[in-house]
Amino acid sequence: MKNISFLGVGALFGIIMSKSEAISWFRIQEMFRFQSIHMYGIIGVCVILGAAMFYIMKKSGFKAADGSTPDFSDKPKTYTASILGGTIFGLGWALTGACPGPLYVLLGHGYWIILVVIISALLGTFVYGLLKAKLPH
Amino acid sequence: MEILTQPWHWAFSGIMLVFIVFLLIFLGKRFGVSSSFKAICTIVAGRKTCDYFDYDWKSHTWLLMFVLGTIGGGVIANMFMANPNPVAISENTIQDLTELGIAPPQAEHLVPLDLFNFEVLQTVPGVLIFVVGGFLIGFGTRYAGGCTSGHAISGLSNLQLPSLVAVIGFFLGGIISTHVLLPLILSQ
Numbered sequence: 001m002k003n004i005s006f007l008g009v010g011a012l013f014g015i016i017m018s019k020s021e022a023i024s025w026f027r028i029q030e031m032f033r034f035q036s037i038h039m040y041g042i043i044g045v046c047v048i049l050g051a052a053m054f055y056i057m058k059k060s061g062f063k064a065a066d067g068s069t070p071d072f073s074d075k076p077k078t079y080t081a082s083i084l085g086g087t088i089f090g091l092g093w094a095l096t097g098a099c100p101g102p103l104y105v106l107l108g109h110g111y112w113i114i115l116v117v118i119i120s121a122l123l124g125t126f127v128y129g130l131l132k133a134k135l136p137h
Numbered sequence: 138m139e140i141l142t143q144p145w146h147w148a149f150s151g152i153m154l155v156f157i158v159f160l161l162i163f164l165g166k167r168f169g170v171s172s173s174f175k176a177i178c179t180i181v182a183g184r185k186t187c188d189y190f191d192y193d194w195k196s197h198t199w200l201l202m203f204v205l206g207t208i209g210g211g212v213i214a215n216m217f218m219a220n221p222n223p224v225a226i227s228e229n230t231i232q233d234l235t236e237l238g239i240a241p242p243q244a245e246h247l248v249p250l251d252l253f254n255f256e257v258l259q260t261v262p263g264v265l266i267f268v269v270g271g272f273l274i275g276f277g278t279r280y281a282g283g284c285t286s287g288h289a290i291s292g293l294s295n296l297q298l299p300s301l302v303a304v305i306g307f308f309l310g311g312i313i314s315t316h317v318l319l320p321l322i323l324s325q
Contacts, residue, residue: 003202009160010203014210016157020150021224023211024247030230032308032315038147043289045151050158050294057162064165071167075292075299076282082299085280086288086306092273093307094314095266095322097248099285100170100278104204106248108211113253117271124275125174126182129189135280 017105025097032094081137092121141218144225158291166199169287171278173197173204219245237323262322273310281306 017023020042031039056062057070064070093099096117098106103121106114128135145153161168176197179190223242231241239249257263278284281303283292289307292300 003199005164006166006199006202007206007209009157009164010206010208011210011213012160012206013154013157013203014207014212015214015218016145016150016153016210017207018211018214018247019145019218020147020153021144021247022150024224024226024242025249025252026224026226026230026234026242026247028311029234029315030226032311033230033233035227035229035233041147042151042154045148046154046158046290047293049152049155050290051296053155053159054294054296062162065163066165068165070162070165072295075288075295075297077299078282079299079302082281082288082302083306083309085277085282086303087277087310087313088273088306089277089281089284090307090310090312091314091318092270092277092310093285094311095270095319096274098274100174100274101207101284101286103274104170104207105211105214108208108213109215109247110212111248111253113255113258113267116258116267117274120268120271121275121278122174122177122181124272124277125171125279126178126186126275127272128276128279129175129178129187132187132189 013101014105014108017102018109023098023102023105023109028094028097078137081135084136092124142220144220154290158294161203164199167287168291169283170200170204170207171275171284171287173200174275175279176201221245237320239323260325262325265322277310 021027022039022042027039030036054072058072062070098117103114103118107118158168176194179192179194182190184191221244223244224247226242239251243250252266258267281288283300283303288300288303293304
C-alpha cells in the first residue's frame with residue numbers, strides 16, 4: 001500500500017502548518033491588514049525557494065521515486081475562472097481564517113466548529129460542479 | 138520541551154513547506170489540497186451526478202491519505218507541541234480586532250474563542266462566517282482550479298500566470314472580507 005507514505009507526509013504538513021501558525025485566524029487577519037511580515041515571509045520563502053527547486057528539477061531531469069518524470073505541466077489558462085474563483089475563495093478565506101489545508105489541521109486541533117466549515121466547503125464544491133458548464137472560465 | 142512548544146520562525150516554516158512540496162514531487166504527485174473536496178463530493182454523490190464529478194476518484198486516494206495525515210498532524214501538534222503563549226500577532230492587529238469586539242489571542246489557542254463556538258453558529262454572524270464562508274472556500278477554490286497550496290505555493294513556484302491571477306484574486310477577496318464584510322457582520 002504505497003499510499004501509506006502520504007499519511008506521513010500529511011502529518012508532517014499538519015505539524016508545519018500548526019507550528020508556523022499559518023492555521024491561525026489571527027495570523028490571517030494580520031496578513032490581510034498588512035500588519036506583519038509573518039505570512040508574507042512564509043509564502044515568500046516558499047515561492048522563491050520553490051521556484052529555484054522547480055528550475056533545478058526541470059534542468060537536471062529530476063525523476064520521482066518510481067522513475068517517472070514529475071508533472072510540471074502548465075495550469076489551464078482559464079484566467080476568468082482564476083480571478084473570479086480566486087476572489088470568491090479569498091472572501092471565504094478571510095472570514096473563516098482558513099484555506100483548505102488549515103481546515104483539516106484545525107479539525108485535528110479539536111475545533112469541532114470547523115466541521116461545519118468543511119461540510120459547507122464540500123457543498124460549495126458540489127454546487128460549483130453542477131454550475132460549471134454555465135460559468136465563465 | 139520548549140523546543141517543541143515554541144512557534145517557528147516564518148523563514149524556517151517556509152523552508153519546511155518547500156520540503157513538503159519536494160516530498161510530494163518525489164512521490165510523483167502535485168501539491169493541491171482543494172482537490173480533496175472534489176474527490177469527497179464524488180465519493181458521496183457518485184460520478185454520475187454531472188460531468189465535473191465524472192472521474193475516477195481513486196486517482197486521489199493518495200490525497201485523501203494526505204488529508205487524513207494532515208488531521209493527524211493537527212492532533213499531534215495540539216497534544217504535544219501547543220504554544221503555552223498566545224499567538225504573537227502585531228499590536229495594530231490586536232487593536233483593530235478589539236474594535237470589532239474580538240479579544241486578543243489566548244494561550245494555547247490559535248483561533249478566537251469569541252467566534253469559534255457553537256453559540257455563535259446559531260446567530261446570523263456565525264452562519265455568515267462559518268457556513269457562507271465555508272461555501273465560498275469550496276466554490277471558489279474549485280472554480281479557480283486550486284487553493285493556497287496548488288496556486289500560491291506550487292503554482293507560483295512553477296511560474297504559472299493563471300496561478301498569479303488566482304493569488305491576486307485571493308487577496309482581492311481577502312481584503313474585501315477583512316475590511317468591509319467582517320466589520321459589517323460583526324456589528325450585527
